[in-house]
Amino acid sequence: MSIEEKKVKLFSLSANRPLAEKIAKAANIPLSNVEVVRFADGEITTNIEESVRGNHVFVVQPTSQPANDHIMEVLILADALKRASAASITIIMPYFGYSRQDRKVKSRQPITAKLVANLLTVAGIDRIVCIDLHAAQIQGFFDIPIDNFPAAPLLASYFKKKKLDNIVVVSPDHGGVTRARTFATFFQAPLAIIDKRRPRPNEAEVMNIIGDVAGATCIMLDDIVDTGGTLMAGAKALLQAGAKEVYAAVTHGVLTGDATKKIQESQLTELVLTDTIYLDPAKRQTKIKQLSIGNLLGEAIIHILNDEPISQIFNRITEDV
Structure with a gap:
């Protein structure tokens, strides 16, 4: 089955729309519409403006500053997608916020990278795609597939x-x-x-x-x-x-x-x-x-949809270098 025949949706939240547009162009998948709403007291909600039932959904959202808002946007949209019967949810998270808190340096400190990994998993996300995690062992904090690629x-x-x-x-x-x-x-x-x-x-x-x-x-x-x-x-x-x-x-x-x-x-x-x-x-x-890493991540989406190894993309660049 070709990508054109598959049911696929690509969304961008508010952290990096220009990158999402480059990914969409590289993958030849148009960006679908989602509205992020902020109430007066700071609460966030999302409105998905088209059906996602049975679709493989990709969401572009690095959790850069303001990190807390961007993480909540991902969690809230993932919950909405799951309740709207999306077939799968993949988060393209080029920058994984809180990754520097991956161990206890002093007594009574949190390991917040693990906490965020738990939140993403519980929200119903099926796969995470990252670029250069601060520490490679953060992959072990997840109980879902995570692809961590080098820049x-x-x-x-x-x-x-x-x-x-x-x-x-x-x-x-x-x-x-x-x-x-x-x-x-x-x-x-x-x-x-x-x-x-x-x-x-x-x-x-x-x-x-x-x-x-x-x-x-x-x-x-x-x-x-x-x-x-x-x-x-x-x-x-x-x-x-x-x-x-x-x-x-x-x-x-x-x-x-x-x-x-x-x-x-x-x-x-x-x-x-x-x-x-x-x-x-x-x-x-x-x-x-x-x-820009937009072309690389666009190709990564195509490989995921076709059940092909994503490492081929980065290996090709390595060979060219």
């Missing part, structure tokens, strides 16, 4: 076209070493690690640089940029250690507060992001480049 091939392809020389890939902390090592294989480049500590949340202090970066073009790789403090401190330390220039490649641009302004004024040559999170045009800066 590294897309980011590497962009840097390959720039034809940079003497590249050193830099992990901004010890936790990102595995991710950075995989990224370095695309360039057959050496790896460096920034030894940092966090005196307080959203603050970073560089202690040491492990590896030789003198005269190198450094590419710092991370999954999330929030305040930009880690990248700015890292760029400064790398240049002081003799690096020629410093780029940053990041999957999710959370970019809270005046982060974009700080990045523009920083010593970074360029920050390359994907569009998993919507970036307000008013916050765009000349040092920030955004790559």
Whole structure:
């Protein structure tokens, strides 16, 4: 049975409509209409404006800021879809909010990534599709299928076209070493690690640089940029250690507060992001480049509908790099 013969619906909630439109174009599935209503007291409800009975439904919604509102939108729409007899519900959640709370750092702290996974499962969702979870083991928090895909091939392809020389890939902390090592294989480049500590949340202090970066073009790789403090401190330390220039490649641009302004004024040559999170045009800066994952996620929908391996899409990009 072809996709045209299957009953499929694609919805976008309020977090990233432009990405949803790119996904719809790539999958050749028109966006269906859903209205998100907010009452005066902050309560949310949804109105699905067409029948979904017996349909395989895909919903695009990264849970970026305001994270709580965007998570509630997903849960409420999932409940509505289930009660409207949708055949299956797949959430395209490129950015999974609360993923940084994946373990207890101190006594009596919550593991909120697991809590959100439980909420999504109980809401009746059948599958989640994510890009670069903060920690791969978060997949184990779900009792439903979850596809977690890397943005590294897309980011590497962009840097390959720039034809940079003497590249050193830099992990901004010890936790990102595995991710950075995989990224370095695309360039057959050496790896460096920034030894940092966090005196307080959203603050970073560089202690040491492990590896030789003198005269190198450094590419710092991370999954999330929030305040930009880690990248700015890292760029400064790398240049002081003799690096020629410093780029940053990041999957999710959370970019809270005046982060974009700080990045523009920083010593970074360029920050390359994907569009998993919507970036307000008013916050765009000349040092920030955004790559779209819309085509990849559109292809992923087609593969899911045809019961084909989604990994083929990302393997193809890896081979091209």
